[in-house]
Amino acid sequence: MNDTPKKKTNKTVGKNIRTFRHQHGWSQEDVANRLGISIPAFSKIETGVTDINLSRLEQIADVYEIDVVQILSMDAEEIEQQPSNFSIIEKKLLDRETEIANLQRKVILLYEELRNIKTSVSI
Numbered sequence: 001m002n003d004t005p006k007k008k009t010n011k012t013v014g015k016n017i018r019t020f021r022h023q024h025g026w027s028q029e030d031v032a033n034r035l036g037i038s039i040p041a042f043s044k045i046e047t048g049v050t051d052i053n054l055s056r057l058e059q060i061a062d063v064y065e066i067d068v069v070q071i072l073s074m075d076a077e078e079i080e081q082q083p084s085n086f087s088i089i090e091k092k093l094l095d096r097e098t099e100i101a102n103l104q105r106k107v108i109l110l111y112e113e114l115r116n117i118k119t120s121v122s123i
Contacts, residue, residue, distance in 0.1 A: 011048030013057075016071050018046040020064045023087070034063045 021031050032042040035056075044050040045060075052060075054068075061068045 010051060013052060013071060014046045014048040016074055017060055020066065020071070021046075024064065031063060035059055
């Protein structure tokens with residue numbers, strides 16, 4: 001495959017945009033809706049098929065709440081290695097869900113114990 005430098009840049013920027021999207025846990029549809037464009041149009045941006053202009057790049061950066069420079073300068077692999085706020089929050093949420101499940105089990109056990117005590121006292 002003989003990609004021109006411009007084509008390689010589009011693909012790199014597209015990869016970075018896709019990586020940021022994954023970090024946020026969004027679908028292409030989510031981002032396309034935020035940008036007010038079609039899903040196929042956004043897909044072409046991510047795959048590097050569409051030349052992306054500065055205005056669109058600024059819109060995308062605003063959606064991800066980052067600087068345009070981050071999209072342009074970071075390698076997709078670097079982005080994936082950085083812990084995102086989303087992954088940190090997701091971990092905390094999973095920890096809380098586990099804690100809630102454990103507390104629910106304790107409540108059920110205590111309820112059953114109380115019921116058994118009432119039953120044995122009644123007899």
